[in-house]
Amino acid sequence: YAGKKANSVISERLHKLLVNDYKALPIVVQESASAYDATVTLFLEDVGTLFVVNQKGLLVGVVSRKDLLRAAIGNKALEEMPVSIIMSRMPNIITCLPGESLYSAAKKLIDFQIDSLPVVRESEQDPRQFELLGRITKTTIAKAFVELGEESEV
Numbered sequence: 001y002a003g004k005k006a007n008s009v010i011s012e013r014l015h016k017l018l019v020n021d022y023k024a025l026p027i028v029v030q031e032s033a034s035a036y037d038a039t040v041t042l043f044l045e046d047v048g049t050l051f052v053v054n055q056k057g058l059l060v061g062v063v064s065r066k067d068l069l070r071a072a073i074g075n076k077a078l079e080e081m082p083v084s085i086i087m088s089r090m091p092n093i094i095t096c097l098p099g100e101s102l103y104s105a106a107k108k109l110i111d112f113q114i115d116s117l118p119v120v121r122e123s124e125q126d127p128r129q130f131e132l133l134g135r136i137t138k139t140t141i142a143k144a145f146v147e148l149g150e151e152s153e154v
């Protein structure tokens, strides 16, 4: 019984963690950027995924390491290839909200087999478009996991 009770305490604690408190800064490229520029940004910013935005800064897509590798294998000139033709695009982007639980975000990463989620809010001009607030990645989840572990070490 004591074990069960301890588990439910941990579970309760876990479900209270919010995306907003754990999100990192979103790393973005413009949709007009080339696949070459995106690859350079990926290295310079030391991330695995870039969010692609339009001129208004609204989310239009996501480009991952493998998207860029695939383009590189294709043997075309990466400098001339807009990132917008190799990215995954809206409305097929899986997102999360600042008020959502970190648990729910982690579940999306698992269910959709992706590494990263943009944290968004609806644009005031057009509710079908999203402003970017941050990112949640598998690293975010690992950090929160370690934090929880340290809390219960006493």
Ligand code: ADP
Pocket: 048, 049, 062, 063, 064, 065, 066, 067, 087, 088, 092, 093, 094, 095, 113, 114, 115, 116, 117, 118
């Ligand atoms: P990698 O491709 O480097 O392993 P991911 O597993 O995150 O990185 O990406 C797998 C595929 O899913 C890629 O084609 C990528 O564009 C797409 N993808 C990544 N994140 C998202 C997301 N949040 N919503 C929709 N598609 C995504």
